[in-house]
Amino acid sequence: MQRVEALSRALRQAEQEAEALSIQKDAFAAEARALRDELERRKKAAEQAAAAEGKPLPTQKPKARPSKPPEPITAFFCLICGEGSNGAKPHRCLVEEEEQRKKVAMGRK
Structure with a gap:
């Protein structure tokens, strides 16, 4: 009981914190x-003012593309087991490995 x-109070x-954050978000947006x-x-x-003086304002040209390409994503997170990997090869959990073994075994027969 x-x-x-305790869960009801939490x-x-x-809910009160969510309402307060919603109010803050609305104030920030305004x-x-x-x-x-x-x-x-x-x-x-x-x-x-520039037009009245006969001098147009300089316009900035948007960059066509960034000067450096973005870094490739090398971190992975397994949605099945929750384990992550930071290497170049994605993590394969035991469930995926077992399915792969079954496919290989079925292919050999």
């Missing part, structure tokens, strides 16, 4: 929108 009460606490709007307003004002 005490275990059930559940209520988790702040991000306000900052983005302010940036756009300042950008338009700078463009208008």
